[in-house]
Structure formats: C-alpha cells, structure tokens
Amino acid sequence: MTLLLSGASASLTNENHRIVRAFGADAWVVAAGSSGPFTTASVIPAARANEVAAAPGVARADPVVLFRSIIRERSVRDVNVVGFRPGGIMTPHVVRGRALHGQGETLADTRLGLHVGERVVANGHRLRVVGLVSGVTFNFGIPTLLMPVQDAQALAFAGQPLATAFITDGVPRTVPAGLQMVTEQQAIADLARVAKSGHQSIDFINVLLWIVAAGIIGSMVYLSALERVRDFAVLKATGASSRALLAGLALQAVVLSFAGAVAAAVLAQPLAASFPFPVQIPSGAYLRLLVIAVVVGTLASVAGLRRAVGVDPALAFTGA
Amino acid sequence: MSVGGGLHIRDLRIEYSSGGYVVRPIEALDLDVQSGQLVLLLGASGCGKTTLLSALAAILKPALGSIRFDDVEVTELSGDALTQYRRHRVGIVFQAFNLVPSLSALENVAAPLWAAGTNGRESRRRAGELLERVGLGDRVRHRPGDLSGGQQQRVAIARALAHEPPLLLADEPTAHLDYVQVEGVLRLLREVAAPGRVVVVATHDERMMPLADRVVELSPRADRESRPPERRELDAGEVLFAQGAPGDLVYVVEEGEIELARQLADGGEEFVACVTPPGYFGELAPLFGLRRSATARARGRTVVTGYTPHDFRQRVGVDRLAALISGN
Numbered sequence: 001m002t003l004l005l006s007g008a009s010a011s012l013t014n015e016n017h018r019i020v021r022a023f024g025a026d027a028w029v030v031a032a033g034s035s036g037p038f039t040t041a042s043v044i045p046a047a048r049a050n051e052v053a054a055a056p057g058v059a060r061a062d063p064v065v066l067f068r069s070i071i072r073e074r075s076v077r078d079v080n081v082v083g084f085r086p087g088g089i090m091t092p093h094v095v096r097g098r099a100l101h102g103q104g105e106t107l108a109d110t111r112l113g114l115h116v117g118e119r120v121v122a123n124g125h126r127l128r129v130v131g132l133v134s135g136v137t138f139n140f141g142i143p144t145l146l147m148p149v150q151d152a153q154a155l156a157f158a159g160q161p162l163a164t165a166f167i168t169d170g171v172p173r174t175v176p177a178g179l180q181m182v183t184e185q186q187a188i189a190d191l192a193r194v195a196k197s198g199h200q201s202i203d204f205i206n207v208l209l210w211i212v213a214a215g216i217i218g219s220m221v222y223l224s225a226l227e228r229v230r231d232f233a234v235l236k237a238t239g240a241s242s243r244a245l246l247a248g249l250a251l252q253a254v255v256l257s258f259a260g261a262v263a264a265a266v267l268a269q270p271l272a273a274s275f276p277f278p279v280q281i282p283s284g285a286y287l288r289l290l291v292i293a294v295v296v297g298t299l300a301s302v303a304g305l306r307r308a309v310g311v312d313p314a315l316a317f318t319g320a
Numbered sequence: 321m322s323v324g325g326g327l328h329i330r331d332l333r334i335e336y337s338s339g340g341y342v343v344r345p346i347e348a349l350d351l352d353v354q355s356g357q358l359v360l361l362l363g364a365s366g367c368g369k370t371t372l373l374s375a376l377a378a379i380l381k382p383a384l385g386s387i388r389f390d391d392v393e394v395t396e397l398s399g400d401a402l403t404q405y406r407r408h409r410v411g412i413v414f415q416a417f418n419l420v421p422s423l424s425a426l427e428n429v430a431a432p433l434w435a436a437g438t439n440g441r442e443s444r445r446r447a448g449e450l451l452e453r454v455g456l457g458d459r460v461r462h463r464p465g466d467l468s469g470g471q472q473q474r475v476a477i478a479r480a481l482a483h484e485p486p487l488l489l490a491d492e493p494t495a496h497l498d499y500v501q502v503e504g505v506l507r508l509l510r511e512v513a514a515p516g517r518v519v520v521v522a523t524h525d526e527r528m529m530p531l532a533d534r535v536v537e538l539s540p541r542a543d544r545e546s547r548p549p550e551r552r553e554l555d556a557g558e559v560l561f562a563q564g565a566p567g568d569l570v571y572v573v574e575e576g577e578i579e580l581a582r583q584l585a586d587g588g589e590e591f592v593a594c595v596t597p598p599g600y601f602g603e604l605a606p607l608f609g610l611r612r613s614a615t616a617r618a619r620g621r622t623v624v625t626g627y628t629p630h631d632f633r634q635r636v637g638v639d640r641l642a643a644l645i646s647g648n
Binding site: 228230231234235236237238239240241244312313314316317318 | 370373374377379380403404406407408411412414415418420431432435436479480482483491
C-alpha cells in the first residue's frame with residue numbers, strides 16, 4: 001500500500017508537469033492578480049490575445065479556456081475542459097483518430113473510455129469524439145476533453161469570446177496592462193497548490209501505514225521472542241552470547257521486513273492498475289521501500305530483541 | 321578435556337526471594353568431587369537440587385561461599401569469562417530435554433557449536449559424531465517432536481557434550497522417561513563420567529543411587545528413630561534454630577517464651593508467633609524432612625525440650641497428629 005501511495009503521490013507530481021508541458025507554451029498570461037491559469041476565476045476578452053502577441057519577445061499568443069465540467073456518458077463523470085486554438089501553439093498528441101479540424105469536435109483522454117466517433121454531451125453541448133489523447137489529466141487524474149476554444153466558450157461562457165488565459169510562443173518581456181505573466185514553473189505550482197492537501201493526505205496515510213507495518217513486524221518478532229523464551233534461555237545457558245541472540249533475532253526482523261517489501265514490490269504493479277487514479281511508482285520508491293522496511297522492521301523489533309536478550313538463562317532449568 | 325582438579329564447594333549458601341520471604345535451599349554446603357566421578361544430588365522437590373546445578377553452571381550467583389572447578393572460581397566469573405565458562409567448561413542436560421522444537425536433532429546438537437563460532441560444516445560434522453555416540457546416528461534429521469522421550473534425552477546429552485565439557489550437569493534426566501528409556505540414559509551418563517570429567521546428576525529418584533560414585537542428600541531426613549528428649553536452656557535472644565536450617569526435632573516450651581520470626585527479602589523480619597509453656601513448635605520440618613521456615617529465638621531465659629518426630633508422635637497421639645498439622 002505504501003508503495004502504491006508513493007506511486008499515487010509521484011503520479012500527481014508527474015501529472016502536473018505533464019499537463020503544463022502539453023500546452024506547448026513558453027509562458028502563460030492571465031488576468032492581473034489572479035492565482036494562475038488552472039485555478040483562476042477571472043476571465044479576459046479573447047481578443048486581447050493580439051495585444052499579448054504584440055508584446056516584445058512573443059511570436060504568437062493563443063487564448064485558452066480551462067474549466068471543470070461533467071459529461072453524461074452512462075453516468076455523470078467529471079472532466080477537465082481545455083479549449084484551445086487547433087493548429088496553434090498547443091498541438092495535442094493524438095494516439096487514436098485524428099486532430100481537431102473544426103467546431104463540434106473533441107479529443108478525449110483515454111481514461112474516459114470513449115471511442116472515436118462516439119458522441120458526448122458536455123454542459124448540454126453535443127460533441128463528436130474525433131481522436132483520443134493519453135495522459136492528459138489534471139486535478140487528481142481527472143481526464144480532459146480538448147476542444148476548439150469556441151466550443152469551450154460556448155460551454156463555459158454562453159458563447160462570449162472570453163479566455164481564462166493566453167499561452168505564448170516566446171516569453172513576453174512585458175505584458176499589456178491588466179495582465180500578468182506566469183512561467184511554466186508557476187503554472188505547475190498553481191496546479192500543485194490544488195493538490196497540496198491531497199499530497200499531504202497521501203503522505204499522512206503513508207506514515208500511518210508505516211506505523212501499522214512497524215506494529216505488525218514488531219508484534220510478530222515480539223510474539224516470536226515470547227514463544228521462544230525457553231529456547232533463548234537454553235541457548236544462553238549453553239553459552240550463546242546475548243550478542244549472538246540479538247543478531248539472530250534482528251536478522252529475523254530484517255528478513256521478515258525485506259520479504260514483506262519484496263512481496264509488496266511484486267504485488268504493487270498489478271494492484272496499481274486497479275486504482276481509481278493514476279499510479280506511477282518511481283523506481284527509487286522500490287529501493288526506498290526496501291531500506292525503510294528494513295529500518296522500520298529492525299526498530300519495531302527492539303522490544304522483542306530486548307525480551308530475548310533479557311531472558312534469564314536459569315529459565316532453562318524450569319520443568320516442562 | 322582437562323585432567324585433575326575436580327569440583328570443590330565450600331560453605332555454599334544460595335538464597336533467593338520468594339513471596340517476599342528469603343528462601344535458602346542450600347546452606348553451608350561443602351563438597352569435593354574428583355575428576356571422573358558421578359555425583360548424585362538427591363532430594364525431594366524444592367530441596368535445592370536444580371538451584372545448586374544453576375550455581376554450578378554459573379547461571380545463579382550464590383549468596384556466600386565458593387565453587388571452584390579445576391582452576392576456575394566459578395562464583396567470581398562475569399562478562400566474557402562467564403560466557404566462555406558456560407560455553408566450554410559446562411554441559412547441561414535440562415529437565416524436560418528443552419530441545420528447540422523447530423530444529424532437527426543435528427541442529428540442536430550443533431547449536432552450542434554455532435554459538436561458539438564453529439563454522440557450519442564443522443559444527444554439523446561434530447554434531448553428527450555426537451549423535452552417533454549416543455546411538456542416534458539414524459535420527460539426525462528428526463525434529464524433537466518426532467523422537468521418543470529417551471531419544472530426546474539422548475539428543476540433549478549429545479548437545480551437552482558438544483564442547484566435550486569437563487563438567488556435565490544433568491537435571492532430573494530420567495524424570496520424563498519410562499523404564500525402558502531410563503536404561504539407555506543411565507548407561508550413557510555412567511559412560512560419560514570418565515576421567516577428566518565430573519558428572520553431577522540431580523534427581524529425586526533414589527533408584528539412581530547405584531549409578532553414583534557419591535550421593536549428596538540435599539533434603540533433611542526425617543528422623544524415624546526414638547532417642548532421649550533433648551533439653552536446651554537458652555538465654556535471652558539466643559537462636560534455637562535458624563530459618564533454612566534442616567529440621568530434626570520438635571520442641572516443647574517448658575519455661576519462658578520462644579518467638580518465631582520469618583526473614584524477609586528486604587532484610588527485615590516478620591513476627592510469626594510467640595510460644596509459651598506448654599506449647600510446641602517446629603513440628604512440620606522434621607515430620608516432612610523440610611528446612612525450617614522460620615527462626616526460633618528465646619525472648620528471655622527459656623527452657624525447651626526437643627523430641628524426635630517419632631517420640632513427638634507418640635507423645636501427642638497418632639490420631640491427633642493430622643489435626644495438629646492442619647492447625648486445628
């Protein structure tokens with residue numbers, strides 16, 4: 001579980017980087033004073049894209065519309081809607097079907113389970129899925145519908161020519177009045193802020209799971225030590241040093257922890273597929289798991305180790 | 321295996337705390353055992369046989385006295401020297417075998433060798449030899465649960481001999497065996513009591529006496545004979561008998577007062593009773609062959625008469641004895 005949660009946490013971080021880079025923007029421009037392109041509640045007239053494009057350092061600027069919506073496909077599902085200008089700065093990688101050619105078309109993330117040619121209703125608007133994209137998710141793995149900016153404006157603003165941000169080709173040295181520039185890193189941070197509590201929850205649960213694991217390993221070693229008190233007494237009485245007993249029992253804890261970690265590593269991949277959100281377990285997490293498991297297992301066994309080492313060898317003389 | 325030396329015990333006192341009272345199962349014990357001898361520590365349960373074995377194995381520290389084995393003063397061992405003594409000088413055959421159930425016979429015998437740092441292959445070779453020696457060469461892979469009581473005891477003896485120790489201690493080695501199995505174990509114990517080794521066997525079974533070169537009775541013997549009453553005149557504060565001493569006579573107070581007090585583990589004393597004429601006291605220890613459970617001390621000038629249990633029984637009447645014992 002802890003491996004899967006680490007994967008979920010890493011997946012969230014990766015997701016933020018991936019979605020921001022998917023826009024292909026050198027920089028973002030949003031309404032002055034707003035929080036960022038993914039969380040802003042401010043809108044800007046889409047026509048101001050021309051002003052941004054004219055700013056020094058900018059070769060081109062496209063309006064984008066980002067908002068949360070739902071689709072009714074067998075059941076109600078949350079989606080992120082990204083309105084962009086086809087043929088512009090943002091060029092989504094289509095894994096099946098084709099790119100957008102005009103209004104009324106959408107590209108759906110594969111996690112939505114839609115098929116090319118299928119019709120989907122978002123905010124009462126019917127759109128035809130012409131292509132599928134993969135890994136275009138944000139806000140905790142919520143899949144995205146990509147559509148022409150006009151369709152997104154129709155869904156979000158009743159057709160008013162508004163945008164939530166502009167993406168630029170080139171980094172503006174200055175921005176027009178009432179607007180502010182957001183770098184790629186700031187855009188990622190904007191998304192990360194939303195996911196912060198999620199990250200914290202995952203980390204907290206992770207710590208709890210380690211505590212539970214430590215409790216289980218510690219209990220097992222302690223019970224094992226209790227069961228074998230007489231054996232330890234006999235070994236001590238026959239000349240086994242406390243150090244040797246300590247090493248033996250500590251080794252047992254390490255082997256137990258290590259075996260548990262290896263089993264977890266083997267089971268993690270198949271289990272990850274059944275999780276409701278993307279889980280990408282970083283390779284470093286496996287090594288970290290093994291190291292932490294061994295350390296936690298050993299520390300958790302301290303009570304058992306103390307019990308074994310503290311056994312009075314005279315106990316070996318007691319009858320059956 | 322070293323030759324010569326032997327086991328020498330001087331003025332040994334072993335005491336421990338039980339239920340808040342001081343219990344002194346071994347008091348003023350002197351014993352000399354030569355190499356090659358088999359000594360039987362004989363006595364009833366609770367008389368201190370196992371306690372004495374624990375002290376010989378340097379597992380229990382005596383309160384007083386000396387245990388010297390060959391050139392080693394056992395009572396002064398500590399730290400690494402203690403581990404080395406237990407590892408190389410003493411082999412112990414525990415009551416109820418105390419084999420590790422998860423290990424095979426071979427592994428049980430090899431365990432002390434591993435613990436001493438002998439490499440795995442050599443330990444197994446040596447363990448195999450020892451199991452052959454005790455007649456279990458065909459049972460090396462068996463776990464204790466798959467062996468009979470006699471076979472388990474032989475594995476335990478093989479384990480005790482792992483380091484060829486010059487001192488072998490066996491605690492009730494026949495307690496859990498039937499008579500067929502006992503034979504083999506007795507033969508084996510007698511066989512290992514060869515020159516260069518002292519074997520000390522603790523048992524309550526008097527039938528083992530022919531096995532021994534020496535028998536040490538640790539339980540006071542109840543005196544079944546009649547002998548003239550013993551009159552004692554005591555000054556104030558004089559101790560008639562101390563707690564832990566063997567009980568031989570039952571006393572009747574003729575004059576004065578006797579105070580009975582029990583020694584506590586914290587060093588204090590607990591008042592038990594004050595006996596005045598024509599009361600009697602100290603009847604249970606001699607009747608049952610126990611040690612005194614309290615100290616008897618004269619409060620002022622006091623005269624008492626001691627009777628053997630036999631004479632005391634005659635004096636009070638056999639039919640009243642049960643009532644006296646139960647305190648009614």
